[in-house]
Amino acid sequence: MCAVAVVGAVAVVLVPATSPEVSGGDTALVSVVVNHGRTVELGPDETRTIEIEVTASDRSGIRAVDPIGLWGPNYATLKVGPMSCVPLSAGGTTSRCSGEATVAAGSRALFDDQAGTWFVDLRIRAADGDRYVSKNAAGFSLKRSARFDLAAADPARVAEGGAVTVRARLQRADWDRKAEVPQQGTAAYLQFRPVGSDTWTTLATARTDADGLLSVNVPARGPGAFQWYAPGDKWTAGAVSEVLPLEVDGPGAHPGQ
Incomplete structure (x- = not known):
């Protein structure tokens, strides 16, 4: 019984109690x-x-x-x-x-x-x-990181009221694969800025397909420029496409007017 008591005492010593360091003082x-x-x-x-x-x-x-x-x-x-x-x-x-x-x-x-x-x-x-x-x-x-590529407005010059197709692809960084991959199922906003204005107005919302592609058809109601905007989320950064100029033949008006 003495031998058992000694072993038990040694076991307690080998497993000391520890506590996390805490703040102290001012x-x-x-x-x-x-x-x-x-x-x-x-x-x-x-x-x-x-x-x-x-x-x-x-x-x-x-x-x-x-x-x-x-x-x-x-x-x-x-x-x-x-x-x-x-x-x-x-x-x-x-x-x-x-x-x-x-x-x-x-x-x-x-x-x-x-x-x-x-x-x-x-x-x-x-x-x-x-x-x-x-x-x-x-x-x-x-x-x-995220970015748009393949951004285009087709045609870049159109008669007033004519249709314009605005496209882009949204990709994001894949750290596991060390590559950029299409960002699928993500909402992005097509925005327009009239000539002479500094304000972007959202015209449409689209969601990327399996290849990260976006495409929206809008009527041309005045000269200006398009851009795509994706706000990002907790894990992926936001992205803004390059500016896509639009020339319109005829009297200009703000989209939506």
Whole structure:
């Protein structure tokens, strides 16, 4: 029985209790900005460097932001390089710390199902030993890029009231295949801007077919230009086609008038 008791005691020692690190003291997170506040859009075989800025404060001053990393859906992670901190206030209580992360679609470390909302994981360390710890200090969007090609207005010159067929194809990045693929079943908007105007008006809504193709027939009621617009979603960036000029023979009027 003594032998059994000894073994049990050793087993308890080999499995110590652990607890996650928590914030302590007056260290405060002021802001986190990733990629200057813009969505990160990544092509099918593209590598990009994005900047991460962390602003923090403590009465004793900020010593470092370390460790820091980025994490996203389906166990995706990115490393952030060393953060460089610069005091912003005369007393040195507030500092802005900057670093960079590299995101590469062609590295086999990023996959289609990892697009979406990502988060910043960080620890801020103050000069007096205080700290601020967070697994989701801020969120940002990392999306698959999208673009229109094969855009055309046929004919590009027509008599007033004549029919114009406006076409395009919508594609998006496929990180798994390192290629662009047709974006199927996606809503896109055909827009028109009359000559002399800066305002785009939506004329029609269409949905891409299995090959990512769009086609809409509209009457020509005045000279101007067409474009296609797809707003994107949580996982795919938005896209705008090239501008497609339209010349109209006869008195001009705004489409829909």
